[in-house]
Amino acid sequence: MTRAADSPLTAYGWDTDWAAAFAPYAPTGLVPGRVVRVDRGRCDVVVAADDDPPGSAPGARAPLRTLRAESDPASGLCTGDWVAVDTAPPAGPVVRAPLPRRTRFTRSTSSARSEGQTLAANIDLAVIGVSLAVDLDLGRLERFLSLAWSSGAQPVVALTKTDLVPDITHLVADVEQAGPGAGVFPVSSVSGAGLDALAAELSGRTSALLGQSGVGKSTLVNALLGTEEQESGPVRGSDGKGRHTTTARELLLLPRGGVLIDTPGLRGVGLWEANDGLAQVFSEIEELAVHCRFHDCEHHAEPDCAVLAAVETGTLSHRRFESYRKLLRESAWIASRTDARLRAELSREWRRREAAGREMYERKRGGKHRKAF
Numbered sequence: 001m002t003r004a005a006d007s008p009l010t011a012y013g014w015d016t017d018w019a020a021a022f023a024p025y026a027p028t029g030l031v032p033g034r035v036v037r038v039d040r041g042r043c044d045v046v047v048a049a050d051d052d053p054p055g056s057a058p059g060a061r062a063p064l065r066t067l068r069a070e071s072d073p074a075s076g077l078c079t080g081d082w083v084a085v086d087t088a089p090p091a092g093p094v095v096r097a098p099l100p101r102r103t104r105f106t107r108s109t110s111s112a113r114s115e116g117q118t119l120a121a122n123i124d125l126a127v128i129g130v131s132l133a134v135d136l137d138l139g140r141l142e143r144f145l146s147l148a149w150s151s152g153a154q155p156v157v158a159l160t161k162t163d164l165v166p167d168i169t170h171l172v173a174d175v176e177q178a179g180p181g182a183g184v185f186p187v188s189s190v191s192g193a194g195l196d197a198l199a200a201e202l203s204g205r206t207s208a209l210l211g212q213s214g215v216g217k218s219t220l221v222n223a224l225l226g227t228e229e230q231e232s233g234p235v236r237g238s239d240g241k242g243r244h245t246t247t248a249r250e251l252l253l254l255p256r257g258g259v260l261i262d263t264p265g266l267r268g269v270g271l272w273e274a275n276d277g278l279a280q281v282f283s284e285i286e287e288l289a290v291h292c293r294f295h296d297c298e299h300h301a302e303p304d305c306a307v308l309a310a311v312e313t314g315t316l317s318h319r320r321f322e323s324y325r326k327l328l329r330e331s332a333w334i335a336s337r338t339d340a341r342l343r344a345e346l347s348r349e350w351r352r353r354e355a356a357g358r359e360m361y362e363r364k365r366g367g368k369h370r371k372a373f
């Protein structure tokens with residue numbers, strides 16, 4: 001069995017839980033790998049190379065290589081997935097099975113009849129970029145936060161462009177209040193301030209950078225990667241037939257450790273299946289709601305509504321209460337327009353596999369992020 005500590009895939013987030021999830025496939029000769037890019041029926045998968053390269057020191061870590069593998073389009077693989085790969089078939093490598101996902105970002109599509117599209121999987125940290133150079137839009141931040149929580153990822157907020165703001169103290173406080181449980185990292189890609197702390201937070205985990213256009217995501221990615229890193233790494237793998245793959249990957253190794261997933265669709269994820277995440281973003285409202293007279297109180301005009309009472313006394317800000325109601329309405333609308341039958345068909349298998357994976361992950365994390373449901 002592949003021991004996590006020995007695998008060069010550790011740099012890509014491989015750990016003992018992934019090793020356990022992969023274990024059933026090991027006897028069949030498949031190898032584990034992580035998907036770094038997907039396009040229509042094919043994907044690029046990073047796997048451990050089987051042989052030491054000529055001239056490498058004895059005992060040197062086995063290097064990695066990138067395979068271009070066939071995958072069943074119906075499996076809905078996405079960047080970040082861990083998979084079991086058959087490297088040997090004559091026609092070229094084939095992905096045989098995805099490992100159960102720990103987390104996933106899904107965009108519900110505009111079609112009434114289609115399953116939400118999974119944009120990226122197994123992201124531990126969702127880094128939400130918020131620019132300090134413009135007025136804070138806490139409502140938008142709350143959307144991103146609920147999306148992050150509902151994906152299963154831990155959100156952190158990167159407050160960008162601190163070099164443009166003389167005093168960030170009250171801005172940090174506002175953001176901390178809007179996102180209970182989310183770490184806040186003020187950074188400047190221009191001065192370099194705060195980058196070390198953020199890089200340390202990302203180390204050893206898989207992250208993705210979300211946020212509105214213009215907040216400084218590309219600049220921050222470049223600052224985190226450093227220039228030399230973009231040239232190195234096993235980017236130019238071969239497809240098993242001697243050809244080199246040169247396409248841009250969407251999963252990048254950070255120089256201080258950790259993995260960054262940067263897929264085009266994910267950055268500004270527009271639509272939301274954020275129901276589950278609302279409870280965490282608005283945890284203080286959920287706590288108030290426990291004291292409403294009716295357990296299914298919608299906090300409109302019900303008698304003895306603890307939430308409305310808190311708005312009245314000013315304990316709960318009106319802005320935050322409106323933001324909460326707006327997001328609730330939107331997520332109910334998205335849920336209602338999605339075709340239930342089709343969804344069930346397509347996602348049953350994934351959900352079954354996911355449940356097993358998530359359970360294992362939660363146990364590892366000690367369930368500390370689950371209490372607010």
Ligand code: GDP
Nearest residue numbers: 161188189190212213214215216217218219220
């Ligand atoms: P994205 O759309 O989120 O990827 O944002 P970009 O990375 O393209 O940045 C948008 C603009 O903000 C560009 O003009 C950047 O030069 C600028 N910018 C990004 N980060 C910083 C920063 O830390 N400080 C300052 N002053 N400008 C920044």
Ligand code: ZN
Nearest residue numbers: 292297299305
């Ligand atoms: Zn109520």
